Amino acid sequence: MKLGEGVEAAIHCAAMLAGVEGNSAMAASAMAEAFGLSPSYLLKHLNMLSAAHILESVSGPAGGYRLARPAERITLLDIVLAVEGREPAFRCGEIRRNGPVRLDASAYVKPCGINAAMLKAEKAYRAALAEAKLSDIVSEYMTDADPRSVAAGCAFVARHQRPQKSSSTKQAQRTSR
Secondary structure: OOOOHHHHHHHHHHHHHOOOOOOOEEOHHHHHHHHOOOHHHHHHHHHHHHHOOOEEEEOOOOOEEEEOOOHHHOEHHHHHHHHHOOOOOOOOOOHHHOOOOOOOHHHHOOOOHHHHHHHHHHHHHHHHHHHOEHHHHHHHHHHHOOHHHHHHHHHHHHHHEEOOOOHHHHHHHHHHO
16 A cells, blocks of 8 residues: 555654644744645645644744644544545455456355455554554654754754744733734
8 A cells, every 4th residue: 555645744744743832833834844845735735634623724924733632632544534535545446347258247246355355454554543643653753763853853843833822912912002
């Protein structure tokens, strides 16, 4: 099974956003820079994650993206389905019924064994992804990765996160005007 490159980008961006403090956001352009991706390419995938309520888009000059829910409540399956869609990877076209040796429909009462095996594999694959939480992926990285990589990643997030003003701060600013 081959997943689109957007899945990797989406998972890495969600993991990066798990390191953003509080209700801060990060610009799509910063994430594109961090991973050497085209901003327009990445934006397409970030919008998919937003539509799936994995990310939240924050508007305004200090806007960007942040996780829509805690990393403990986001699985790799959530991200894969947001980017790739909910359809199974294998779609049986019943080609056994094509060609010069085809028989009438009564010869194909039993489900296609190939389709059944592929759907069984898909179910196992999805179950494994459903168990993998974004928070666990980030935690393992923070523990097991080369400390230089961790430090560089954390410094990048710290430089590019955009703190959001709380609604009480905004209200106080409006009142003082």
